[in-house]
Amino acid sequence: MTKEQVKKILEQNDIIVKKQYGQNFLLDDNILKNIVKSAELKKDTNVIEIGPGLGFLTNYLQQATTNVLCYEIDEQMVEHLNELNYNISIINDDFLKRNLNKDFKNIFDNSNNITLVANLPYYITTPILLKVLEETTRIDKMIVMMQTEVAKRLCGKPSTKDYNALSVLIQYFTNPRIIFNVSPKSFFPEPNVESSVVMIEKKEEPLLEVENLDFFLKFNRNIFAQRRKTLYNNIQKAYNYDKGLIKKIIKENNLDESVRSEELDVSQIVKLANDFYING
The missing domain is CATH 1.10.8.100 (rRNA adenine dimethylase, C-terminal domain)
Incomplete structure (x- = not known):
């Protein structure tokens, strides 16, 4: 997908790119395929995507598994996704305001085999991760694109500038690691920051249980x-x-x-x- 092709899709569907939603569309098919490959999805894997936008990553997800739930706040994007006739479920709402366990029960029944795969809106990356970790136990793996600076914090080690409260929280619940980095040139519009894809896998048990x-x-x-x-x-x-x-x-x-x-x-x-x- 080229920038010209994306512009054409936006023009044909009268879609306006909204900065307040952090909309930067990932264009590179090789990167999109690598993200899905890294998720190691099976046909029966339950997947959620946050901010599918024009559906470029969504396309590869719905080819890999039959159970995809997308959260999209932008009504114009939802209309476009519905026209693509992908085999997906869409919730047109703010992910941060949703009752996740209720949504998952409605869409995925009682299965705990849920993987989050997404190019996250950078301005709410941390709130999204905190919501997932604090509100549900049903997501066992995340493969997510985020700002490189935030990715380094997630994986930060003690006595380094990247280590902070977010590092501790993420590493208490999960094992995070940066899989690969992505140039701003791979997006439209181009973000002003470098990006990274991070694998975040839930720990079966923490090293030490918290009392409260x-x-x-x-x-x-x-x-x-x-x-x-x-x-x-x-x-x-x-x-x-x-x-x-x-x-x-x-x-x-x-x-x-x-x-x-x-x-x-x-x-x-x-x-x-x-x-x-x-x-x-």
């Missing part, structure tokens, strides 16, 4: 609130814990009082969250 998931999620955000501050200072600012208790728990975890959160691995952060939940 809601507490862990908030604790993880709070300790990274100010990167230049120490773990101790971030906890002290976020909670009404006695200073002595904070120092005691940090010391019991064999950590120095001056340690920063970015120096801790996922298991250490989970252990700290559990200790503060139990003793706080």
Whole structure:
């Protein structure tokens, strides 16, 4: 697919590209095929796609499996997708406002074999990932295109500039890895950033169970609130814990009082969250 061909499709269907929806269409057929190949789909695999747009990736998905559910917020895109007569289900709504488990039950019955494959809208990549991880257990694998900067954060390691609260959250639930990078020239309109395709596979079991998931999620955000501050200072600012208790728990975890959160691995952060939940 060339840029001229995309422009022609848009003109013929009176479709306006909407910046507020982050619409950048992936043109390169080889990349589209590689994304689908990386997903290792079977005919009975249940697939969801977020933001199918003009349906370029959708076409390859519906050829690979018979069960494709697309979430598309743009009514013009939905009209175009319906005209293509693909073997897909479409929900014309904001993905972030949906009850995922209810949708999945209606479309896929009770199957847990669900894979997310999508060129994600870059402006809401993180909210989408958080929604998937926090609201449903039925998606076991994601193959998603995103901004390279965000991809590096997902895969970030301790004591690096890419490591933050998102790194910890993603790596607690999943094993993420960058599969390949994609140039802006592969899109229309061209984005102003580099892109990467990331494989995110759910862990069967975490290395260490959290005592309370809601507490862990908030604790993880709070300790990274100010990167230049120490773990101790971030906890002290976020909670009404006695200073002595904070120092005691940090010391019991064999950590120095001056340690920063970015120096801790996922298991250490989970252990700290559990200790503060139990003793706080």
